[in-house]
Amino acid sequence: MELLSLQSFLILLPISIYLFYYYYHSEPKRPQISRQTGFKNYPIVGVLPEFLKNRHKFLQWSTQVLGSCPTNTAIFFRPYKFYGVMTANPINVEHMLKTNFENYPKGDRFISMLGDFLGRGIFNSDGDLWKLQRKTASHEFNTKSLRNFVVQNVIVEIKTRLVPLLEQASKSGWVLDLQEVLERFAFDNVCKLAFNFDPGCLGGHGDGAAAGAEFMAAFEEAATVSCGRFFYAFPSLWKTKKFFNIGSERSLRKSISAVHRFADNIIQSRLKAKVDESQEDLLFRFIGNNENSPEFLRDIIISFILAGRDTTSSALTWFFWLLSSRPDVREKILKELEAIRVRTGKTIGDTYGVDELRDMDYLQAAISESMRLYPPVPVDTKESLNDDVFPDGTFVGKNWLVMYQAYAMGRMKSIWGNDCEEFRPERWLENGAFRQENPFRFPVFHAGPRMCLGKDMATIQMKSIAASVIERFDIDVRDKLTCPDYVMALTLRMKGGLPVTVRVRERSGGVHN
Ligand code: HEM
Numbered sequence: 001m002e003l004l005s006l007q008s009f010l011i012l013l014p015i016s017i018y019l020f021y022y023y024y025h026s027e028p029k030r031p032q033i034s035r036q037t038g039f040k041n042y043p044i045v046g047v048l049p050e051f052l053k054n055r056h057k058f059l060q061w062s063t064q065v066l067g068s069c070p071t072n073t074a075i076f077f078r079p080y081k082f083y084g085v086m087t088a089n090p091i092n093v094e095h096m097l098k099t100n101f102e103n104y105p106k107g108d109r110f111i112s113m114l115g116d117f118l119g120r121g122i123f124n125s126d127g128d129l130w131k132l133q134r135k136t137a138s139h140e141f142n143t144k145s146l147r148n149f150v151v152q153n154v155i156v157e158i159k160t161r162l163v164p165l166l167e168q169a170s171k172s173g174w175v176l177d178l179q180e181v182l183e184r185f186a187f188d189n190v191c192k193l194a195f196n197f198d199p200g201c202l203g204g205h206g207d208g209a210a211a212g213a214e215f216m217a218a219f220e221e222a223a224t225v226s227c228g229r230f231f232y233a234f235p236s237l238w239k240t241k242k243f244f245n246i247g248s249e250r251s252l253r254k255s256i257s258a259v260h261r262f263a264d265n266i267i268q269s270r271l272k273a274k275v276d277e278s279q280e281d282l283l284f285r286f287i288g289n290n291e292n293s294p295e296f297l298r299d300i301i302i303s304f305i306l307a308g309r310d311t312t313s314s315a316l317t318w319f320f321w322l323l324s325s326r327p328d329v330r331e332k333i334l335k336e337l338e339a340i341r342v343r344t345g346k347t348i349g350d351t352y353g354v355d356e357l358r359d360m361d362y363l364q365a366a367i368s369e370s371m372r373l374y375p376p377v378p379v380d381t382k383e384s385l386n387d388d389v390f391p392d393g394t395f396v397g398k399n400w401l402v403m404y405q406a407y408a409m410g411r412m413k414s415i416w417g418n419d420c421e422e423f424r425p426e427r428w429l430e431n432g433a434f435r436q437e438n439p440f441r442f443p444v445f446h447a448g449p450r451m452c453l454g455k456d457m458a459t460i461q462m463k464s465i466a467a468s469v470i471e472r473f474d475i476d477v478r479d480k481l482t483c484p485d486y487v488m489a490l491t492l493r494m495k496g497g498l499p500v501t502v503r504v505r506e507r508s509g510g511v512h513n
Contacts, residue, residue, distance in 0.1 A: 039086075058488055085485075097443070097449075105126035105383060116253075119298070150460060151460060178500045182313035185313065186461075192281065198252075333466075357460060379406070
């Protein structure tokens with residue numbers, strides 16, 4: 001036995017020495033890593049042991065690492081000469097998202113992970129294919145007609161589904177998962193925007209409730225498993241599963257074909273009907289360009305559904321959790337809403353138009369502050385096309401994985417000051433008016449040419465929901481003092497949801513109706 005150990009040692013020793021020298025001397029830029037504070041990169045295995053140890057609290061761990069680096073930027077490497085850099089420094093973020101945008105596409109690594117599901121839709125493409133979709137979409141997103149369409153959909157969903165559901169919950173004392181409710185709301189909404197189909201996930205009959213629920217479940221599964229590919233320590237694992245069509249990859253294939261079948265049916269029937277001027281949705285707007293094949297139309301639509309699905313629900317779930325332990329903030333929101341109602345002659349239950357929503361400065365500040373601490377997209381990744389140097393002096397090699405961490409940026413003293421951990425909406429106000437933050441310091445909606453297209457729509461949706469819920473109901477979070485855990489996915493979802501009970505709010509004049 002001892003002889004065997006000695007033999008193994010003698011065999012392994014030269015191999016280890018060889019690998020050590022190979023990794024350390026075959027890469028001329030490597031010395032950057034050892035000089036860098038930050039991620040612990042071991043010989044050969046790189047950051048992998050630390051990553052595996054901290055995977056369950058990835059965001060807190062990487063925030064702490066970035067905070068300890070002089071320029072809030074850290075390099076790591078993984079086996080097989082795979083290098084990456086993560087930053088929480090606004091000047092680096094501006095460089096990668098705007099100044100040297102062409103050098104930082106999403107890259108093949110990202111695109112191949114989501115490719116089976118999203119094809120080459122706007123969310124999953126680079127270069128000319130992306131530019132083309134971006135041009136059409138940004139033109140359409142700026143039209144008044146699309147904005148009105150969105151506002152109308154949100155109003156109907158709130159009045160006919162969300163409010164009745166919460167009223168029912170308040171009467172019967174149900175415990176609701178608020179995160180799930182908000183996700184269903186967002187899914188109904190984004191499907192209407194994408195191809196004017198109402199899946200009726202939050203109640204009602206929709207355009208076919210059973211089909212809608214099936215579509216949402218398949219979409220959910222396809223998105224979760226596709227995004228799960230990002231978190232494999234060794235990407236070859238999911239590729240092998242895919243090759244043999246086993247495990248999660250097998251269910252992924254099934255759910256993707258269900259989503260594609262569903263979307264194809266709608267697209268085919270719309271194409272057969274030729275141009276239907278009564279439609280206002282995105283599909284109608286992209287069909288207008290005759291050059292788009294049905295498959296490409298499907299990719300475009302699915303990308304939009306993915307982008308608009310979990311983001312607003314994530315933002316609002318964390319917002320309602322934060323609010324539950326801050327009655328002072330809630331009171332200020334209520335005061336602001338009351339002032340707007342008095343000025344416009346409205347009563348509780350009336351809906352708010354775009355102008356009134358725009359006047360809700362304090363509510364906007366509170367939602368932004370919540371997204372600063374809990375950004376719906378906590379980490380964003382790119383791939384470098386060529387060698388480059390960040391403005392802070394960090395070398396970035398060709399084909400490196402390049403990430404900015406919005407979660408960490410919201411918690412950097414260098415950006416937000418010593419009270420950065422505190423939930424303080426006032427930091428967004430100047431003489432009572434909401435003040436936009438520089439998007440490279442607050443890249444929650446991304447920034448530069450690829451900035452989120454749905455920012456305004458998301459804002460309308462979030463403020464409408466928050467205002468309607470807060471003025472009508474008291475939301476009691478069951479465990480308001482424990483910070484919920486999150487699920488590591490592309491969006492920041494709460495682990496286990498947000499269980500709440502609901503009470504119709506009592507006002508000085510009694511309970512409203
Ligand atoms: C609070 C809500 C939202 C947040 C925080 C948010 C954030 C983001 C972020 C960080 C990106 C960049 C993603 C990446 O690089 O991979 C993005 C892109 C995008 N978002 Fe949003 N988003 C929100 C809501 C929406 C909504 C409601 C829509 C509308 C359907 C939407 C449509 C898009 C699209 C189409 C892109 C891709 C833009 C491009 O690549 O050119 N987003 N969003």
